[in-house]
Amino acid sequence: MNAVLLEARAIAKHFGGVKALTDVSLTIRQGEIYGLIGPNGAGKTTFFNVLTGLYHPDGGDLLFAGEKLEASAPHKVAKRGIARTFQNIRLFGNMTAMENVMVGRHARTHAGVLGAVMHDRRTTAEEAAIRRRAEELLHYVNIADRADDLARHLSYGDQRRLEIARALATDPKLLALDEPAAGMNGTETAGLRELIEGIRRDGITVLLIEHDVKLVMGLCDRVAVLDYGQKICEDVPAVVQKDPKVIEAYLGGSVA
Amino acid sequence: MIGAMVALTVIKLLAASGLPVFVIILVALAAAAAVCMAVGYTIERIAYRPLRRAPKLAPLITAIGVSIILQNLAMLIWGRNYHAFPPILPTSQHEIFGATITSLQVAIVLIAALMMTGLIILIHRTRLGRAMRATSENPPIAQLMGVNINQIISFTFIIGSALAAVAGLMVSANYSIAHYYMGFMLGLKAFTAAVLGGIGNIAGAVLGGILLGLIESLGAGYIGDLTGGFLGSHYQDIFAFFVLICVLIFRPSGLVGEKVSERA
Amino acid sequence: MMARQSLFERLRHDKRAAIAATVLMGLALAVFPFVIGSSLGNSWLRIIDFAMLYIMLALGLNIVVGFAGLLDMGYIAFYAVGAYLYALLASPHFGLHLPVWLIIPAGAALAGLFGALLGAPTLRLRGDYLAIVTLGFGEIVRIFMNNLNAPINITNGPQGISGIDPIHLGGITLAKPLTFLGYAIPSLHAYYYLFLALALLIVFVTIRLENSRIGRAWVAIREDEIAAKACGINTRNIKLLAFTMGASFGGVAGGLFAGFQGFVSPESFNLMESVMVLCMVVLGGMGNIPGVILGGILLTILPEVFRHGAGPLQIAVFGKILLDPEALRMLLFGLALVVVMLYRPAGLWPSTTRRREFRGESATDVLKEGE
Ligand SMILES: Nc1ncnc2c1ncn2[C@@H]1O[C@H](COP(=O)(O)OP(=O)(O)OP(=O)(O)O)[C@@H](O)[C@H]1O
Ligand SMILES: [Mg+2]
Numbered sequence: 108m109n110a111v112l113l114e115a116r117a118i119a120k121h122f123g124g125v126k127a128l129t130d131v132s133l134t135i136r137q138g139e140i141y142g143l144i145g146p147n148g149a150g151k152t153t154f155f156n157v158l159t160g161l162y163h164p165d166g167g168d169l170l171f172a173g174e175k176l177e178a179s180a181p182h183k184v185a186k187r188g189i190a191r192t193f194q195n196i197r198l199f200g201n202m203t204a205m206e207n208v209m210v211g212r213h214a215r216t217h218a219g220v221l222g223a224v225m226h227d228r229r230t231t232a233e234e235a236a237i238r239r240r241a242e243e244l245l246h247y248v249n250i251a252d253r254a255d256d257l258a259r260h261l262s263y264g265d266q267r268r269l270e271i272a273r274a275l276a277t278d279p280k281l282l283a284l285d286e287p288a289a290g291m292n293g294t295e296t297a298g299l300r301e302l303i304e305g306i307r308r309d310g311i312t313v314l315l316i317e318h319d320v321k322l323v324m325g326l327c328d329r330v331a332v333l334d335y336g337q338k339i340c341e342d343v344p345a346v347v348q349k350d351p352k353v354i355e356a357y358l359g360g361s362v363a
Numbered sequence: 364m365i366g367a368m369v370a371l372t373v374i375k376l377l378a379a380s381g382l383p384v385f386v387i388i389l390v391a392l393a394a395a396a397a398v399c400m401a402v403g404y405t406i407e408r409i410a411y412r413p414l415r416r417a418p419k420l421a422p423l424i425t426a427i428g429v430s431i432i433l434q435n436l437a438m439l440i441w442g443r444n445y446h447a448f449p450p451i452l453p454t455s456q457h458e459i460f461g462a463t464i465t466s467l468q469v470a471i472v473l474i475a476a477l478m479m480t481g482l483i484i485l486i487h488r489t490r491l492g493r494a495m496r497a498t499s500e501n502p503p504i505a506q507l508m509g510v511n512i513n514q515i516i517s518f519t520f521i522i523g524s525a526l527a528a529v530a531g532l533m534v535s536a537n538y539s540i541a542h543y544y545m546g547f548m549l550g551l552k553a554f555t556a557a558v559l560g561g562i563g564n565i566a567g568a569v570l571g572g573i574l575l576g577l578i579e580s581l582g583a584g585y586i587g588d589l590t591g592g593f594l595g596s597h598y599q600d601i602f603a604f605f606v607l608i609c610v611l612i613f614r615p616s617g618l619v620g621e622k623v624s625e626r627a
Numbered sequence: 628m629m630a631r632q633s634l635f636e637r638l639r640h641d642k643r644a645a646i647a648a649t650v651l652m653g654l655a656l657a658v659f660p661f662v663i664g665s666s667l668g669n670s671w672l673r674i675i676d677f678a679m680l681y682i683m684l685a686l687g688l689n690i691v692v693g694f695a696g697l698l699d700m701g702y703i704a705f706y707a708v709g710a711y712l713y714a715l716l717a718s719p720h721f722g723l724h725l726p727v728w729l730i731i732p733a734g735a736a737l738a739g740l741f742g743a744l745l746g747a748p749t750l751r752l753r754g755d756y757l758a759i760v761t762l763g764f765g766e767i768v769r770i771f772m773n774n775l776n777a778p779i780n781i782t783n784g785p786q787g788i789s790g791i792d793p794i795h796l797g798g799i800t801l802a803k804p805l806t807f808l809g810y811a812i813p814s815l816h817a818y819y820y821l822f823l824a825l826a827l828l829i830v831f832v833t834i835r836l837e838n839s840r841i842g843r844a845w846v847a848i849r850e851d852e853i854a855a856k857a858c859g860i861n862t863r864n865i866k867l868l869a870f871t872m873g874a875s876f877g878g879v880a881g882g883l884f885a886g887f888q889g890f891v892s893p894e895s896f897n898l899m900e901s902v903m904v905l906c907m908v909v910l911g912g913m914g915n916i917p918g919v920i921l922g923g924i925l926l927t928i929l930p931e932v933f934r935h936g937a938g939p940l941q942i943a944v945f946g947k948i949l950l951d952p953e954a955l956r957m958l959l960f961g962l963a964l965v966v967v968m969l970y971r972p973a974g975l976w977p978s979t980t981r982r983r984e985f986r987g988e989s990a991t992d993v994l995k996e997g998e
Binding site: 422427611 | 692698748749751752756758759760763764766767770771902905906909910913951954955957958960961962963964965968969972973
């Protein structure tokens with residue numbers, strides 16, 4: 108069995124009276140595709156936000172690659188090697204696709220004001236490397252032909268792909284995807300599935316929130332189910348699918 | 364500012380007519396409010412409505428443009444001099460708790476209280492008020508629910524302008540003076556008070572206004588003592604800003620406003 | 628439209644055409660003051676000199692507002708800091724007469740420091756709130772300059788500081804006509820060249836910054852702060868950097884202003900000036916360098932055109948001056964602001980059209996768009 112990459116211990120988060128997360132613990136291993144599912148409002152996105160430092164948890168802690176993850180410093184989390192996409196796509200709309208991915212390189216590059224103005228050899232080399240890597244990534248997610256278009260002019264599916272490319276640009280160890288297939292048609296979803304499998308082959312661990320049950324069950328090695336902020340099940344897809352508690356959560360909730 | 368100037372003109376015209384003071388003031392108020400409402404409505408129609416979907420700084424620039432236009436229009440009409448407020452109002456003085464208060468000031472406080480009560484009732488108890496709150500919360504959804512947001516926003520401008528007109532008259536009555544440039548600092552302080560209380564909250568705005576007034580005058584009075592005579596009372600205006608900055612840094616949603624955390 | 632598009636395309640692809648255009652442009656800028664000076668007179672040359680200062684200011688504010696998306700309404704405070712520093716260090720007021728090459732960088736640094744001081748507490752604020760706080764900061768700086776004449780006289784209060792040393796470089800003073808290769812170059816011309824050189828330097832720095840890791844981080848914060856954080860951008864530091872850089876440009880312009888004018892007083896740094904610079908940035912085309920330069924030039928010149936035009940025009944039409952020309956001029960100016968924003972809400976020269984122009988949409992692109 109592979110080493111543990113991420114360990115969440117008893118994470119809690121509430122908003123006023125709403126307990127979005129209670130005592131959520133899970134472990135994600137190096138190289139796996141780990142699914143996080145649950146009915147609407149179960150707390151999946153909240154878990155992502157705690158994980159990436161956007162929300163300060165009200166309890167519990169996170170261990171990433173054996174070290175504690177400091178809360179409330181999203182840019183440090185990115186630097187440690189956790190990248191994410193957003194449920195309601197958050198691209199830099201008035202920047203080109205290319206520039207979006209180049210921004211993703213920020214954490215791994217160093218040029219400051221002086222370098223930018225003087226264009227010394229190190230800065231120009233770094234800038235060229237950023238550009239090259241961004242081009243590679245646009246090819247990788249298959250939207251190289253849209254490189255010079257503004258992000259907000261891309262189609263929905265392409266925007267999702269661009270967000271993944273931008274996340275990959277940070278050289279993550281763990282890639283967290285929040286409903287990447289939402290709003291995609293069958294062909295686009297099949298393409299996305301191939302893309303995620305490719306990412307895993309390249310050695311990146313994937314944490315996937317998704318409502319598309321077929322996609323999750325076909326793609327994930329293990330799945331955790333959240334309901335009303337609590338983890339009710341964690342196992343391989345075949346077992347999770349048959350778990351009475353999971354069936355109850357989905358059928359008992361408003362979303363069948 | 365326009366309100367004050369219009370009211371002043373009307374009062375000056377009528378002062379000689381021998382009508383009772385009460386009637387003159389009422390007519391002046393009505394005229395001022397009417398003119399301001401018309402101006403407010405026109406501005407909203409011409410300068411803001413077409414820009415509702417434009418980049419967010421565009422309306423700011425038109426707002427600046429409009430205020431430059433109004434100010435200079437006022438200057439063309441009324442000239443660049445200070446206008447004295449005609450002394451038609453009775454000014455009896457009263458002693459309360461050792462402070463001297465004129466009857467005029469009492470009247471101002473009463474009118475202000477009256478207007479605020481009216482506004483609160485309007486916003487919280489009427490259909491129109493509900494539509495206004497819905498529009499400020501989420502315009503497209505409000506529109507889907509059948510609210511005519513154009514009408515509502517126009518109406519908001521009209522009410523706001525009328526209130527400003529009354530306030531303008533009160534300010535110039537209190538200081539016995541009116542000037543084409545008088546609106547600027549007032550507008551700024553109005554905003555400060557609104558932010559201080561929490562935007563979108565009338566009770567908060569009232570509280571903010573009162574606090575700001577108190578802080579300013581007390582601050583100006585005591586700043587010399589506090590700093591050992593280093594800073595004098597000319598620093599009065601600094602106080603308003605200083606308070607504002609502190610409030611915003613420690614309580615970004617104002618004193619009474621609810622905390623809203625940004626959703627990721 | 629077509630002609631401009633093809634011109635830009637040519638300059639991008641053809642090195643020789645680009646060099647030729649640069650040389651032509653340089654020549655035009657070099658003879659420009661002589662043309663203006665002899666045709667319109669010295670008062671217009673002064674206005675052109677001021678336009679250069681305003682371009683620097685607009686480019687500085689553009690970093691904060693246009694790139695990083697932080698609405699700063701008290702920007703003129705940094706101009707004031709630069710100007711007062713020059714005034715204090717090179718005038719009879721304290722009897723100090725330090726050289727320009729020392730004061731201007733010091734002014735940039737001090738203004739940058741003030742920028743960071745303003746930036747630090749406001750980092751969490753957004754939109755309207757940030758605008759009001761920065762506006763308050765600008766007013767606080769002005770009020771201090773107005774009142775710091777007692778108990779110790781530092782700023783000389785509302786009277787301001789006069790008799791400031793003119794700018795002199797290496798023993799040459801720009802206050803008197805220079806002789807260069809046997810030609811006499813009048814003082815206003817010399818200032819023009821100096822300001823032009825510094826404005827070009829600032830343009831250069833801004834362009835370099837825009838196309839750098841830092842510039843991209845600024846725009847990313849403007850577009851979506853949360854996504855920017857998730858990309859590993861330390862938004863606090865990068866925003867502070869925007870405030871500092873923008874402020875330092877303002878400090879440079881302020882120092883030059885003090886040396887050029889020979890006199891500074893708090894009145895030159897009131898809120899209207901901040902608003903003016905903001906208008907230049909937004910009206911020209913926020914975030915787009917050529918647009919901002921255009922905005923700076925137009926908004927310096929337009930009020931002057933109205934000023935010179937308002938009186939004579941009335942005499943021509945009505946035979947006498949009916950309306951106060953000063954008010955009329957501002958009236959027209961306000962009108963111009965409103966009209967431009969109504970018809971071009973993204974500014975006169977916004978950056979997206981530039982991108983489309985550079986890319987040169989081909990027929991297939993258009994087809995794809997239509998799918
Ligand atoms: N910033 C916030 N402020 C207040 N409540 C919040 C906030 N973010 C989330 N919540 C609440 O926490 C609960 C969990 O929300 P979350 O977005 O994590 O659900 P989710 O599992 O991602 O649902 P979905 O499948 O709809 O995306 C919900 O009840 C939501 O309303
Ligand atoms: Mg979610």
